[in-house]
Amino acid sequence: MNTNKKIGRLIQQVRQQRGLTQAQLAKMMSTSQSAINRIEHGKQNLSLETVKRFSQVLQQALVNFNEKNISLRINGGRKLAGEATVDSAKNTTLALMFAALLNGGRTTLKGASRVEEIFRIIEVFESIGVNVRWVGDDLEIKRPARFDIGNIDDEACMKTRSAMMLIGPLAGEIRKFTIPFSGGCRLGKRSINAHAYALEEMGVNINTTDDFYQINSRLRKATRPITMYESGDTATINVILAAARVEGPTLLRMASSNYQVQDVCVFLKQLGINAKWLDSSILMIEGRGKLVKKDIDYWPAEDPVKAMTLIAAAITTDSEITVKRAPLDFLELELLKINKMGCKTEILKEYKGRNRQLRLGDVLIRRHGGNLTALEDKISCRPYPGINIDHLPYFVPIAATASGTTLIHDWVYENRAIYYTELNRIGADVQLADPHRVYVHGPTKWHAADLSCPPAIRPATVNLIGMLAAPGMSTLRNIYTINRGYENIAKTFNDLGADIEIIKDI
Structure with a gap:
């Protein structure tokens, strides 16, 4: 991507963060909306003076970086603690x-x-x-x-x-x-x-x-x-x-x-x-x-996938956290499976969501102390009601933490199970049986590594969870895929005690 496209993408991102339309920004810059559109798509040459003017109007210094080249440096092996609130899906x-x-x-x-x-x-x-x-x-x-x-x-x-x-x-x-x-x-x-x-x-x-x-x-x-x-x-x-x-x-x-x-x-x-x-x-x-x-x-309903992400991170790092505003109707089977593996959970409080329809709860995930056992039965997903299709990947690091072998059947997508084997690079033992099934052998002795995100949100986030459990310094590169589905994921985990640094390639 050339420099004009890089700067254009950043201008677009900051404009959206400021709550401005292209027409509003054009008025502030004394130009036309079509010009703003061309600039944001990298189709117009920009002088240093123009970039400086955008910085002044948007009240943010514009830096030349590519969103796809944002990476995370994770100092893993730390316990998580505290509360995290689930936001809109x-x-x-x-x-x-x-x-x-x-x-x-x-x-x-x-x-x-x-x-x-x-x-x-x-x-x-x-x-x-x-x-x-x-x-x-x-x-x-x-x-x-x-x-x-x-x-x-x-x-x-x-x-x-x-x-x-x-x-x-x-x-x-x-x-x-x-x-x-x-x-x-x-x-x-x-x-x-x-x-x-x-x-x-x-x-x-x-x-x-x-x-x-x-x-x-x-x-x-x-x-x-x-x-x-x-x-x-x-x-x-x-x-x-x-x-x-x-x-x-x-x-x-x-x-x-x-x-x-x-x-x-x-x-x-x-x-x-x-x-x-x-x-x-x-x-x-x-x-x-x-x-x-x-x-x-x-008010859009709260995100069960984010809740499941937090639950998986707590279990994989053997931590105790409370997940607030978790959509219980879309997590009950997942919590049952986790309980049967030996991880104790507790619903501290139950209440209605803002739309008065959704059943929410504050869910406490307790430490398992390494006493997690693989389920005898396979873990698979299905359209609701059942284990959510987007939740299934988070059982891979959970299964890797448990003693024994777990069969995970991801029948929906041809390629997703293949991405689970990336966890082997940070110590897991994930054996690909076919494009839809993996055997996960645990427990895992996690170790640090340098990985690039696979091109799918959930498998990419699963790598991050494994890195949170891996002692030492890991790097997860090109996290645009994760940012497609999560807002400030590094801050979410850092607020729970993780040590994640955002790296922007200039």
């Missing part, structure tokens, strides 16, 4: 951003997650005319009267699969549009059939070319119940958002009922769109058939 915030496109009024997502994937979707939204701004810790979204879909930010789209969720809310307004192929974690082949087969029941057809998804929409009410080809989270949300724009009921079977899907349903009720669960995988959506216009303040 990245996946929920993303889903609610797309749901907000159904609202003709203002939507404010309170305490929204500030992670790289959110920033990419903000770029996509701004490129198609959505007004997005940070107001303190809150994310304010106001859709335009007409979407400028032809101006969509291709580069931002290609960095996250979440951009696929544009199809649902836009299908009721635009008959033909294209979306660039979506990126995200590199976890093997991930088809869009779950989206395509369900949406075609409502007159929305998705055709794939070499570079784009082409959407042809004649959105209508489905003539029969829709059965999801796969119970995927983003596919289910896409169908829900499309159904919300159709007058009358849509019955959805084999739907995902994961935490972000449930939160979208709660949000839609505030818009006057009833999304009612008839069973754990059967959902009835009563569409309005027209745009709703309300001003809504909404």
Whole structure:
């Protein structure tokens, strides 16, 4: 990446942190929004005086570094202690951003997650005319009267699969549009059939070319119940958002009922769109058939994945910590498995979340003192209810801490299990049985190492957890992948007593 692109990316990041739109920054710089857009995408040469002016306006000295080259230096082998509070879920915030496109009024997502994937979707939204701004810790979204879909930010789209969720809310307004192929974690082949087969029941057809998804929409009410080809989270949300724009009921079977899907349903009720669960995988959506216009303040639900990350770190480092505001309904089976391995946990307090739907609790993870035993049965994941698909990787360092052999079956993704073997470089004994299964032999004598992050959020974070347990100085390089899903992860662990230094390559 050349210097202009490096500086442009940093300007963009600081602008978003300041809660400024491109238009607002352009006014402060006495230039045009198109010029700011070119600068942020590295398409305009910058003089030293211009960089200095940006520094003054943004009130931050601009340094020439690449976000992808941020690394962590971990002085491992320390015990963790204290309390950590779970904040809003990245996946929920993303889903609610797309749901907000159904609202003709203002939507404010309170305490929204500030992670790289959110920033990419903000770029996509701004490129198609959505007004997005940070107001303190809150994310304010106001859709335009007409979407400028032809101006969509291709580069931002290609960095996250979440951009696929544009199809649902836009299908009721635009008959033909294209979306660039979506990126995200590199976890093997991930088809869009779950989206395509369900949406075609409502007159929305998705055709794939070499570079784009082409959407042809004649959105209508489905003539029969829709059965999801796969119970995927983003596919289910896409169908829900499309159904919300159709007058009358849509019955959805084999739907995902994961935490972000449930939160979208709660949000839609505030818009006057009833999304009612008839069973754990059967959902009835009563569409309005027209745009709703309300001003809504909404708190995204807390993140079970962050809670699971903290729990895994405590167990792997044999530490005692309290995880506050943990979403219990999405952690109960995980906690049961952990208890059966010999780690004692206790729910100190139970209460409702801010949306009055989610059951939260403060969970105490006690030290196991090395008395952790591998489970006799395999550990595998499934769509909710079950061990969360995003939680399964965190059982790898837990199993590596236990005495005995654990079979972990990661059947969802072709490549993710392969990344678990990276833990062998810091002392673990992870044996790859096939692309979906690993045998984890413990206990592990962790040791320090220098690693680069694999291109998937959860396996990359698992490496960090292993390094927290490894005595000595480890380096985890290129943590952009982790930053896609976690906000200030180094600070989170340092507040618990870890010793992590952020290294920015200049």
